[in-house]
Amino acid sequence: MEWDLSAQPPIVQKAVGFALQGYEIALGWLLSPAAWSQFAILVVAYLAAVILARKIRPPLVRLLTPPESNLSALSKLRRNLLLFVPLLVPVFAYALAGIGEQVIRSVFGTGTVIAFGKRLFLVLAARIFVRDILSDPFLKLLGRYVLLPAMALYAFGLLDVLTERLSATMISLGNISFSVMSLLRGVISGAILFWLGRWSNDQSAAYINKQEEMRPATRQLAAKAAELMIFGVAFLLLMNIMGVPLTSLAVLGGAIGVGLGFGLQKIASNYISGVILLLEGQATVGDYVELDNGESGTIVKTTARAMILETFDGRWIVVPNEDFITTRVINYSDQGSANRIEVAFSVSYDTDINLVPDIISKAVATHPGVLSKPEPPDVELRGFGDSGIDFGVEFWVNGIDDGKNKYASDVLFLIWNALKEHNIEIPYPRRVIEMRNAPPEA
CATH class of the missing domain: 2.30.30.60 (SH3 type barrels.)
Known part of the structure; x- marks a missing residue:
């Protein structure tokens, strides 16, 4: 039975052609020993691959598994290679089928069935790769909806036909023209490139932050510079993959410049200010x-x-x-610089105030967070209050008096204990009340 498919799209003609070819192959299996032998070789290759993988997997796992305490670069490489062990079965099956294909072609002069089976083994390898090896959610999503469909189209011989059709379909955007295939390739490549950029940026930032000999501001500036360089290279590679000439971006660059001059000037100002802060380290x-x-x-x-x-x-x-x-x-911090804190206290008028500075300064100096430089604790007379004599003690610490650091509270405890130890009274308000026109009984 024949149909006139000349008016149909090439992909439809190709699909019908493959369907008729499959039908003819299925009928040929009933009469041709070459087809049955190829099918048998595929089955034997798969079973042999399963048996071979079971024999090789245990010693291979032991060889690639490093000690848990070993964190060297070689150990990390061995752990990464260990992830690919599930691919043993499809890889062995593909290799054994390739050997069988050479034998069949030398005997019968054809190997269509084995070639199709080899492509199916590649689809199986891609499925195992996406399901068992990829752990990043984004890469797993990309593999599930891009890699696996592409491998399925490749297995049935439709990938080249679809690629040609998408390449022939053009899209124009002003002075820039590109095909649907270029757009699709750009989206996929862009997703992969910027994922790699993010991963590279994380690795470079982690490495830079480990350099303790560098100032914190210098480390941040280096991390920002590495980030700009990584994503800049990713953008240029993406433009090259999509086939967009950089000269065509002049109009876009002019539009961005106008936008920066009007609506985005605050963003530009904040960005430049951030660079200045990193350079100066303030x-x-x-x-x-x-x-x-x-x-x-x-x-x-x-x-x-x-x-x-x-x-x-x-x-x-x-x-x-x-x-x-x-x-x-x-x-207040400036990465470890000292800060001065002052705490006020009072003593009663019955106290020999000449003894107070020495007692309090020695007590405050016992605090582990109080520094002896640039100056040791200093006690100063502030004035004569209503209820007592007012003093203030100044001391230097690294950090600030808030959050995890309770310098003022700790020093007040030390002052209280030191005054009690020397029987110095801490005054409190006292008032004399005179009642006028009160009865004698009151």
Whole structure:
């Protein structure tokens, strides 16, 4: 039976042709020993691959499994190779089928069935790769909806036909023209490239942050520079893969420039301010800062647009980088620099005040967080109050008096205990009440 398919699309003609070819092959199996022998070789190749994989898997796993305490680069490579052990069966089956194909072609002069079976083994390998080896959710999603359908089309010989049809379909966007295949290839390649960029950025940032000899601001600047370089290279590679000439992006670059000049000037200002902050190192991660509006917190993260402050009650404050340049910001930390704290106390008027400075300064100096440099604890007379004599003790510490550090509270405890130990009274308000026109009984 014959049909006139000249008016149908090439892919339909190809599909019908494969269907008729499959029908003829199925009929030929009843009469041709070559087809049955090829099918038998595929079955034998698969069974032999299963048996061979079972024999090789245990010693291979023992060889590739490093000690848990070993964290060297070679051990990481061995652990990565261990992930590919499930591919033994389809790989062995493909290799054995290839050997059988050479024998069959030398005897019968054909190997169509074995060639199709080999492609099915590749589909099986792709399925195992997506299901058992890929762990990243994005890569697993990409493998499930891109790799597996592409391998299925390849197995049935439809991948080239579909590629030609998509390549012939053109899309025009202004002065730029590209095919649907280029767009599809660009989307897939872009997803993979930017995933690799993100992974490379994480690895480079982790490596840079381990360099303790570098200043924190320098480490952050190096991490930002590496991030820009990685994603810039990824963008250029994507343009090359899609076949878009860089000269065609001049119009887009001009539009971006106009946008930066009008609507995006704040974003550009914040980005440039962030670079200046990293270069000067005036504020970086770990510093405790107080803004001009009174808000304060520890810098926990820096981005291209803003600084993230975390207060001691767990709130996050997003502060644009420009505010650190154009407004007054108090930095209490500066990565380990000392800060001076003052604590006030009073003693009664019955006290010999000449003894107080020595007693209190020695007591405060016993605190492990109080520094002897740039100055040891210093006790000063502040004035004569209504109920007692007012003093203040100044001392230097690394850090700030908030959150995990309770310097002022600890020093007040030390002052209390030292005054009690020397029988020095801490005054409290006293008042004399005179009652006028009260009866004699009162």
